[in-house]
Each structure stands twice: as structure tokens, then as C-alpha cells.
Amino acid sequence: MASTLKDVARLAGVSIKTVSNVVNGYPHVSAEVRRRVEAAVVQLRYRPNASARTLRTGRTGVLALVLPATHLPYADDLATAVVHAAGQRGLRVVVAHDDQPTSSGLDDVRTMPVDGILVGASGTLDEPDGPLAATGPPVVLIGGASHDQRCDQVRIDAAQAAEDATNHLLGVGRRRVAAIGVRATAAPQPGSTGYHRALRRAGLVPGPVLSAQHHRRADGYRAARDLLSGPDRPDAILCSSDPLAIGAMRAAFDVGLRVPADVAVIGIGDIEEGRYSRPTLSTVAVDTGFVAREAVARLAIRINRPDAAVADIIAPHTVLPRESTDAGTR
Amino acid sequence: MASTLKDVARLAGVSIKTVSNVVNGYPHVSAEVRRRVEAAVVQLRYRPNASARTLRTGRTGVLALVLPATHLPYADDLATAVVHAAGQRGLRVVVAHDDQPTSSGLDDVRTMPVDGILVGASGTLDEPDGPLAATGPPVVLIGGASHDQRCDQVRIDAAQAAEDATNHLLGVGRRRVAAIGVRATAAPQPGSTGYHRALRRAGLVPGPVLSAQHHRRADGYRAARDLLSGPDRPDAILCSSDPLAIGAMRAAFDVGLRVPADVAVIGIGDIEEGRYSRPTLSTVAVDTGFVAREAVARLAIRINRPDAAVADIIAPHTVLPRESTDAGTR
DNA sequence: ATGAAAGCGCTAACAC
DNA sequence: GTGTTAGCGCTTTCAT
Numbered sequence: 001m002a003s004t005l006k007d008v009a010r011l012a013g014v015s016i017k018t019v020s021n022v023v024n025g026y027p028h029v030s031a032e033v034r035r036r037v038e039a040a041v042v043q044l045r046y047r048p049n050a051s052a053r054t055l056r057t058g059r060t061g062v063l064a065l066v067l068p069a070t071h072l073p074y075a076d077d078l079a080t081a082v083v084h085a086a087g088q089r090g091l092r093v094v095v096a097h098d099d100q101p102t103s104s105g106l107d108d109v110r111t112m113p114v115d116g117i118l119v120g121a122s123g124t125l126d127e128p129d130g131p132l133a134a135t136g137p138p139v140v141l142i143g144g145a146s147h148d149q150r151c152d153q154v155r156i157d158a159a160q161a162a163e164d165a166t167n168h169l170l171g172v173g174r175r176r177v178a179a180i181g182v183r184a185t186a187a188p189q190p191g192s193t194g195y196h197r198a199l200r201r202a203g204l205v206p207g208p209v210l211s212a213q214h215h216r217r218a219d220g221y222r223a224a225r226d227l228l229s230g231p232d233r234p235d236a237i238l239c240s241s242d243p244l245a246i247g248a249m250r251a252a253f254d255v256g257l258r259v260p261a262d263v264a265v266i267g268i269g270d271i272e273e274g275r276y277s278r279p280t281l282s283t284v285a286v287d288t289g290f291v292a293r294e295a296v297a298r299l300a301i302r303i304n305r306p307d308a309a310v311a312d313i314i315a316p317h318t319v320l321p322r323e324s325t326d327a328g329t330r
Numbered sequence: 331m332a333s334t335l336k337d338v339a340r341l342a343g344v345s346i347k348t349v350s351n352v353v354n355g356y357p358h359v360s361a362e363v364r365r366r367v368e369a370a371v372v373q374l375r376y377r378p379n380a381s382a383r384t385l386r387t388g389r390t391g392v393l394a395l396v397l398p399a400t401h402l403p404y405a406d407d408l409a410t411a412v413v414h415a416a417g418q419r420g421l422r423v424v425v426a427h428d429d430q431p432t433s434s435g436l437d438d439v440r441t442m443p444v445d446g447i448l449v450g451a452s453g454t455l456d457e458p459d460g461p462l463a464a465t466g467p468p469v470v471l472i473g474g475a476s477h478d479q480r481c482d483q484v485r486i487d488a489a490q491a492a493e494d495a496t497n498h499l500l501g502v503g504r505r506r507v508a509a510i511g512v513r514a515t516a517a518p519q520p521g522s523t524g525y526h527r528a529l530r531r532a533g534l535v536p537g538p539v540l541s542a543q544h545h546r547r548a549d550g551y552r553a554a555r556d557l558l559s560g561p562d563r564p565d566a567i568l569c570s571s572d573p574l575a576i577g578a579m580r581a582a583f584d585v586g587l588r589v590p591a592d593v594a595v596i597g598i599g600d601i602e603e604g605r606y607s608r609p610t611l612s613t614v615a616v617d618t619g620f621v622a623r624e625a626v627a628r629l630a631i632r633i634n635r636p637d638a639a640v641a642d643i644i645a646p647h648t649v650l651p652r653e654s655t656d657a658g659t660r
Numbered sequence: 661a662t663g664a665a666a667g668c669g670c671t672a673a674c675a676c
Numbered sequence: 677g678t679g680t681t682a683g684c685g686c687t688t689t690c691a692t
Contacts, residue, residue: 015663045465050443052685054381094424113380135375250606276580278608345679382669
């Protein structure tokens with residue numbers, strides 16, 4: 001059985017209040033008493049009961065990061081960055097991997113004892129009642145393109161990122177640019193907007209835009225195979241995430257095409273895999289550290305002041321040209 | 331402010347016990363009362379306080395999965411499988427991403443309110459006092475090759491897996507087989523044992539065995555580059571994980587070699603990336619579902635019976651020949 | 661500088 | 677079938 005404050009107090013011959021003071025680093029404790037208490041803590045292997053503490057104080061010191069089952073492309077990097085950013089503020093992080101494709105995992109985590117929740121949205125998260133409407137710990141959206149203006153969010157400018165990526169493809173001489181995206185809702189995809197904008201400004205007609213179900217390699221594979229085996233084969237494909245792009249490259253090889261010679265491919269996200277793939281994957285890098293820091297900061301603010309104004313923070317992005325769009329080999 | 335049982339009871343005109351009964355699905359409640367209570371629950375947006383419940387019952391219904399900062403190769407798959415396996419038993423899972431390379435994250439999670447902890451060990455986890463020595467929720471080790479016999483663990487037979495993989499390389503005609511592993515402790519690596527065994531039985535001399543720091547692509551890259559740019563270049567490399575193998579393949583290309591024609595590469599883990607890489611990566615598949623199910627089952631047993639006998643469960647593995655070891659192209 | 665006591669929200673025993 | 681009460685382990689006034 002785990003020992004409690006009372007056990008420690010009895011062994012040290014003091015009151016539980018004193019033990020609590022020592023454990024919590026309260027300064028006004030005599031050296032002698034502190035020594036006795038610390039010895040008792042070690043001897044009894046005392047560990048504070050987090051539930052009791054939380055029940056009393058209303059604080060857990062823990063944030064939850066909810067990752068969707070649909071595999072957020074840069075989940076790994078994001079998790080690492082969030083853990084780090086939270087650690088800087090003395091907060092721990094638990095990650096809730098959604099089992100279901102639906103966002104029900106959010107409900108699960110809402111009942112867990114955490115101070116706040118970061119929701120990594122792969123697509124759009126448009127629940128009927130929105131994350132804020134329900135009770136529970138405050139929520140900050142990461143990376144999602146939610147139009148829900150009642151919830152803090154940190155994201156890149158998806159339309160601008162798609163436009164920049166498309167312009168990169170045009171810049172290396174491509175003219176028949178197709179796109180593969182993930183449509184999460186009936187709402188227009190911001191990525192698609194940027195893609196069209198870039199082509200229109202260049203005086204080109206948009207190529208086909210295929211919709212993948214999730215941000216997974218297999219989804220990119222299927223979509224690209226369809227794109228590349230039909231007539232009017234594109235000479236470039238813009239993918240709304242790196243896993244899609246990885247799958248697209250594999251599809252190109254499997255139908256006998258070379259990347260980038262026959263078809264250029266670019267993704268979004270800058271996952272590590274793309275730096276080792278063959279060819280290396282051109283992509284749009286998102287500043288994950290920025291995203292994590294801002295999201296945690298935002299959440300910390302909202303935890304302390306629930307009525308703070310809603311923020312919509314845009315993270316910077318950069319096009320990273322690599323082998324998969326190299327014009328030189330063409 | 332969040333509403334409590336008392337609030338609901340007052341609104342519904344019943345006692346808190348009755349509300350508790352309804353919330354917990356206790357059958358002996360009259361239909362009329364149940365209806366009133368449920369209405370009040372909805373109206374007040376009541377959510378049970380997990381901390382209070384845990385404090386009272388001593389149960390959280392949550393398992394923690396600790397993933398090391400050193401990037402467990404198949405972490406993603408494992409997390410998904412564990413979440414699923416736990417879900418089957420009505421348990422939720424939180425993932426604790428270790429920030430530090432040390433295993434201190436385990437201490438962190440020990441203070442969190444969970445019923446049990448699954449520790450995904452990338453290498454060996456040989457703490458001075460071992461996971462079991464400390465107090466706190468029970469621990470089950472996953473995938474580690476800990477020699478700590480005081481702790482339940484589920485793992486593959488690493489020596490056998492390495493031997494099988496080496497035999498596969500020999501089977502496709504390779505003779506100068508090198509290896510890249512991750513040495514976590516001073517203890518001999520089981521993988522190395524199997525590698526040597528296979529070569530000895532074939533009457534061959536072992537090639538160089540390089541030690542990578544972590545299971546990361548960059549580590550595999552560095553080690554393979556050293557291996558391939560020196561004299562006595564190997565014609566095959568056994569890597570103790572898929573990320574190492576991915577890095578090794580990239581290194582081979584960068585020094586101007588072809589895979590598998592000039593050098594064959596095989597990994598362990600069967601991560602999805604290896605099915606899309608070029609060439610696709612031969613590997614040893616671990617039955618992640620089995621691992622997850624057994625680990626969760628083991629943990630569930632130990633939660634209920636702390637004195638149960640310690641189990642050491644071996645999960646099945648299978649060699650998956652793919653393009654990176656294809657003998658045909660040689 | 662230390663102790664006594666109240667109470668956070670909930671469930672388990674026990675009355676009725 | 678429903679209500680009353682005690683107490684899980686902790687922090688926090690308020691005394692001393």
C-alpha cells in the first residue's frame with residue numbers, strides 16, 4: 001500500500017501540515033524538522049497522491065495533446081516540440097491517440113484530469129457544438145483550418161503555403177500541375193484556394209484536384225496512380241502533406257515514371273522521412289517549435305483567464321526545394 | 331464553474347447518491363427518477379470529476395504508455411495497437427513522450443494518476459533500482475531486452491530475429507555481412523549474438539559490427555557511410571531497426587552504391603515507411619497486435635494481483651523479404 | 661514555525 | 677428504490 005502524508009507525519013513525529021510544507025518546498029521550516037521529514041519520505045517511499053492534490057487545488061499541471069487517428073502528418077515532431085514547450089512552463093504532457101477516426105477522443109480526454117487540451121487537427125474540426133461549447137478544460141486547436149472562431153488556434157496559412165508550393169513548381173518549369181488534398185468537410189479547402197490562385201496568376205488552367213481520405217501514404221499512392229495513369233498526365237503534383245507525397249512518388253515509380261524527370265512532387269510538413277527518401281522530398285516546412293510554443297502559451301493564458309480574447313495565430317512556413325522538384329534533371 | 335453531483339441532485343430533486351447511481355448505470359433506479367436526473371445532467375452539463383472518483387475508488391481506468399525520446403522504431407504502430415487493446419478492456423491510454431534521453435520520464439509518469447504503465451524500451455532499461463523496485467503503479471516492459479527479471483515484459487526474441495535476418499542475407503548469396511546495432515548498455519546485445527551465430531554456422535567470419543546511438547535514420551546513415559567507404563566493403567548490412575536501415579540505404583546511394591545490387595539492407599520492425607521507400611525495405615515484422623494485447627493483458631493482471639508471477643512473453647516475428655535484399659538483381 | 665480542522669467531489673456502507 | 681454519512685489524501689485558512 002502506498003504511504004500517505006499521515007504515515008510520514010507519524011514517522012517523523014510532526015503534523016501532516018509540516019510534511020506538506022516540506023514536500024512543497026515551503027521555506028519556513030526549521031532545518032532539523034526538514035531533515036527528519038525528508039528521511040521519513042525516503043524511508044516510506046512517499047509519493048504525493050496526484051488525485052487528492054488535484055481534487056484539492058483544481059490543478060493538475062498536465063496538458064493533453066490529442067492526435068487524430070487520421071495521422072497528423074508531422075505528429076511526431078509536434079509531440080516532441082509540445083512536450084518541450086510545456087516543460088519550459090513546468091507542465092507535463094500526455095498524448096491521447098485517437099482510436100476512432102471521429103473526434104470522439106476529445107470527449108474521452110475531456111473527462112480526464114488535465115488543465116488544458118491541445119487538439120492536433122489533421123483537417124477541419126467542425127463539430128456541431130464546437131470545442132468551446134462543451135464544458136471541460138479549455139481547448140486550443142493546432143494546425144486545423146477550423147472556421148470555428150470561438151476557439152483559439154495556431155496554424156499555418158494553408159492557402160499561402162499551397163500557393164508558394166505551386167509557384168515553386170511553376171518556377172522549375174512545370175505547366176501541368178495537379179493536386180492531391182484531404183477534404184475534411186464540405187467547406188472549400190484553403191490549400192485548393194492557394195493552388196488555384198497561383199495557377200490563375202500564371203495564366204494556366206488548373207489541373208485535376210484529387211481528394212484523399214487521410215494524410216497517409218496509401219492515400220497519396222492511390223490518388224497519384226489515378227492521376228498518372230490517365231490521359232493528360234500532369235508534370236507536377238502538389239500534395240497537401242508529406243505522407244501523401246511519399247505515396248505519390250512511389251506510385252510514379254510503379255507506373256514507370258521518374259521523379260522529378262517525368263513528374264515533380266512536393267509535399268507540406270517537412271517530415272524527416274522526406275530527407276532520406278529517394279529522391280529527397282521537396283516540401284513546405286512548418287515551424288513546429290513556433291507552433292508548439294504559441295499553442296502552449298495560448299493554452300496557459302486561457303487556463304488562467306478563460307475570458308481572454310480568442311486568438312488565431314499564423315505560423316511561418318518556408319518552401320524547401322529538394323530533389324523531387326529539381327528542374328536540373330529535366 | 332463546473333457543476334457537481336450536488337448541483338444535479340438539487341435540480342433533479344433527489345439525493346446525490348441517486349444521481350451517482352444513474353451516472354454509473356446502477357440498475358435499480360425508477361424510470362421516472364432516471365429521466366429527471368438525466369435531464370438535469372444534460373442541462374447542467376455535468377461531467378464527473380475524475381480526480382474525486384479516483385481518490386475514492388483508487389482506480390483511474392487509464393494506462394500510460396511511455397515512449398523513449400530515443401524514438402522507438404515502431405512507436406506509431408505500437409501506440410495504435412495498445413490504444414486498441416486497452417479499449418477492448420474499457421481502459422484508456424495516455425502516451426508520455428519522454429523529453430529526455432534518460433528514462434526520467436518514467437518517474438514523471440509514476441506520479442500521474444494511472445493504473446499501470448507500459449514502458450516501450452528501445453534498448454535495455456537497466457536502472458539501478460529497476461522499474462519494480464520503486465513504488466507506484468505496476469510496470470510492464472515492451473520490446474526491451476531488459477535482464478531485469480523482476481518486471482513483466484513482452485518482446486521478440488532479438489537474437490533469433492537477428493539470426494533469421496542474417497540467414498536471409500546469406501540465403502540471397504551475400505557473404506560479407508556487416509551489422510549496425512544500438513548498444514544501450516554494456517551488456518552484450520542479443521541481436522549481435524544471433525548475428526554471430528548465423529555466420530558461425532555458415533562458416534563465415536563476422537563482418538564489422540557498428541554501434542549506433544539511437545534508432546534513428548541519421549544514426550544508420552552515419553554508421554553505414556563508415557561501413558561502406560572503408561576497405562573490405564560489406565555486401566550486406568543487418569540493421570537492428572528499420573529507421574537505421576532507411577538511413578543506411580540513403581548512405582549507400584550517397585556513396586554511389588546500388589541497393590540491393592551492391593549492398594543488401596535489412597531492418598527490423600516493419601514500419602510503414604519501408605513499404606514505400608525505394609527500394610522497399612526487407613525487414614523482420616513484429617506482431618504488434620500480439621505485443622500490445624499481451625502487454626495490456628499482463629498489466630491488467632498485475633494491477634489486480636500485484637503478486638502474480640513475473641512473465642516474460644516472446645512475440646512471434648517473420649522475415650519479410652522485399653526489394654532491398656532481392657537476390658535477382660545481383 | 662508548527663498544529664488542528666475543514667472540505668475539494670465522489671463512492672461505498674448502511675439505514676430506511 | 678432512495679437518502680445519510682463517512683472518508684479517500686491533500687492543501688488551506690486559522691490558531692497558537
